[in-house]
Amino acid sequence: MTAEILDYDEALAAFDPVLGLEVHVELNTRSKMFCGCSTEFGAEPNTQTCPVCLGLPGSLPVVNAKAVESAIRIGLALGCEIAPWCRFARKNYFYPDMTKDFQTSQYDEPIAYNGSVTVEVDGEPYEIAIERAHMEEDAGKLLHVGGATGRIHGAEYSLLDYNRAGVPLIEIVTKPIRGTGAKAPEVARAYVSFLRDMLRSLGVSDVRMEQGSLRCDANLSLMPKGTVELGTRTETKNVNSLRSVADALRYEIRRQAAVLSAGGRVIQETRHWHEDGGYTSPGRNKEQAEDYRYFPEPDLVPIAPSREWVEELRSTLPEMPAVRAKRLQSEWGFTDREFGDVVAGSAIELIEATVAAGATPASARKWWLTELARRANEADVELSELAITPAQVAEVQRLVEAGTVNDQLARQVIDGVLAGEGEPDEVVRARGLAVVSDTGALEAAVDKAIAADPDAAQKVRDGKVQAAGALIGAVMRDMRGQADAAAVRALLLQRLS
Ligand code: ZN
Ligand code: MN
Numbered sequence: 001m002t003a004e005i006l007d008y009d010e011a012l013a014a015f016d017p018v019l020g021l022e023v024h025v026e027l028n029t030r031s032k033m034f035c036g037c038s039t040e041f042g043a044e045p046n047t048q049t050c051p052v053c054l055g056l057p058g059s060l061p062v063v064n065a066k067a068v069e070s071a072i073r074i075g076l077a078l079g080c081e082i083a084p085w086c087r088f089a090r091k092n093y094f095y096p097d098m099t100k101d102f103q104t105s106q107y108d109e110p111i112a113y114n115g116s117v118t119v120e121v122d123g124e125p126y127e128i129a130i131e132r133a134h135m136e137e138d139a140g141k142l143l144h145v146g147g148a149t150g151r152i153h154g155a156e157y158s159l160l161d162y163n164r165a166g167v168p169l170i171e172i173v174t175k176p177i178r179g180t181g182a183k184a185p186e187v188a189r190a191y192v193s194f195l196r197d198m199l200r201s202l203g204v205s206d207v208r209m210e211q212g213s214l215r216c217d218a219n220l221s222l223m224p225k226g227t228v229e230l231g232t233r234t235e236t237k238n239v240n241s242l243r244s245v246a247d248a249l250r251y252e253i254r255r256q257a258a259v260l261s262a263g264g265r266v267i268q269e270t271r272h273w274h275e276d277g278g279y280t281s282p283g284r285n286k287e288q289a290e291d292y293r294y295f296p297e298p299d300l301v302p303i304a305p306s307r308e309w310v311e312e313l314r315s316t317l318p319e320m321p322a323v324r325a326k327r328l329q330s331e332w333g334f335t336d337r338e339f340g341d342v343v344a345g346s347a348i349e350l351i352e353a354t355v356a357a358g359a360t361p362a363s364a365r366k367w368w369l370t371e372l373a374r375r376a377n378e379a380d381v382e383l384s385e386l387a388i389t390p391a392q393v394a395e396v397q398r399l400v401e402a403g404t405v406n407d408q409l410a411r412q413v414i415d416g417v418l419a420g421e422g423e424p425d426e427v428v429r430a431r432g433l434a435v436v437s438d439t440g441a442l443e444a445a446v447d448k449a450i451a452a453d454p455d456a457a458q459k460v461r462d463g464k465v466q467a468a469g470a471l472i473g474a475v476m477r478d479m480r481g482q483a484d485a486a487a488v489r490a491l492l493l494q495r496l497s
Helices: 008-014 065-077 181-202 242-261 307-314 321-332 336-344 348-356 361-379 390-401 407-418 424-431 439-452 454-461 465-478 485-495
Strands: 015-026 089-092 102-105 112-121 124-137 141-145 157-161 168-174 214-224 234-239 269-274 279-285
Touching: 008 015, 008 181, 008 242, 015 181, 015 242, 065 112, 065 124, 065 168, 065 181, 065 307, 102 124, 112 181, 124 181, 181 214, 181 242, 181 321, 214 242, 234 242, 234 279, 242 269, 242 279, 321 336, 321 348, 321 361, 336 348, 336 361, 348 361, 348 390, 361 390, 361 407, 390 407, 390 424, 407 424, 439 454, 439 465, 439 485, 454 465, 465 485
Parallel strands: 234 269
Antiparallel strands: 015 168, 015 214, 089 102, 112 124, 124 168, 141 157, 214 234, 269 279
16 A cells, blocks of 8 residues: 655755645634534534525535634634735535535635735744635534444445534635745644644634544645756645644655656645554545635625724734743743643743742742643643632642741642642631641750651761751651751751761
8 A cells, every 4th residue: 555655864865845734724703604504613513504505506605703813813823915805605515414515605806815824833934925824614524324434435324424514614725835845744844833823823713633523735846956846746635633744744754755766747636644553645636726716605604894993803913922931931930842842741821820920930830840740741631721710829828938838848738739628728728738837846856856766967067967857858758748847957957066
């Protein structure tokens, strides 16, 4: 099944890859693009349908205003121009999962065009030019029954679920991306990751790649080094994770390089990414645009967003994730590595909220990335799913700084909060966790420890200060951890001097 492939470095020595990425985003509007049916994911098949999304004769579509608003906000976030006037178009095709046999999409009049975004790979910026972002509708879903793989091959019959038919989509298309060299797969991955973060911060989509609400088609062609003419491209489908985006492109670079190096010709086609095997296989020959016989949709009025509305929407754009990350890193004074750990631990929001609740960035980072990360890991939940709020974490830290509890007791306070015993100060009271500051009790414990271990005491008297460790440990055990270790140490050395 797998084709001849060339070594990656060899491929890159002979060819320059050119990328093109098409990303489909399902909007999280409550109703569909052209009818009032629900878009809720996971409902019983065919329970969220009506004459419009079933394409019944005589039914008339109406545009979802919220979807247009989301499309404009996405366009603005991508740095695009917003069309003052645009139309929908029919994309004609045999769609087994679309009863109309055309998709209502946009063709030569997209709502947003000519944008640009910058992504970073290994500290290097790569500018990605956006060709267009247009509105369209999703198709239904086919379920192939009877085969071993769930694919159409070997299936006895196929079932159709039209719940997804008509869900609003935005398709974001880049211009050809050149000059990325060996980094091409990583640049593509960084771009899709950027889109995911950006769309999430806009609040316009669930952006769940595994549920298909963010889908990426990766186009790739190769140019022999030193030439400028674009080669024939393939379009790889079914890349439904960030890792697959990079892996599929790396594979296509090696495969196309092998074809071209052997004097062959790359066939323009869609290809299918096989996650398990780590290879692509041919799909259908790719149609040219003219094969779709696009024409303006006669049943829908043109979209003509007023400039005032566009500017109003521009003012609703949140700070973009990359800008926000840079700002927070500098505000918090974290090194690249420290901040990298925060990002990898999905703790940006939690730390931000903990700092807002009064903790220092360093202490917020410490609690979330060590103690709480460990507990989330043990419970196999996300950090944000732990039953402790950023405000409670800030309160625990405040108790430590006030000397009410030490780090060890603070962990028990966290135990109590996670167990639902209340706010941190309530847990301290209920469990009797406060550090004992009663000097009399401390002195008694210190004397007891000295009496119990005269050898260690003598060593300290002789100037071997390290020997105090055993005595401090004994005092802390005696006081069930409820002593301030620094105070115990000071008292011990004073007694033994
Ligand atoms: Zn409907
Ligand atoms: Mn599309």
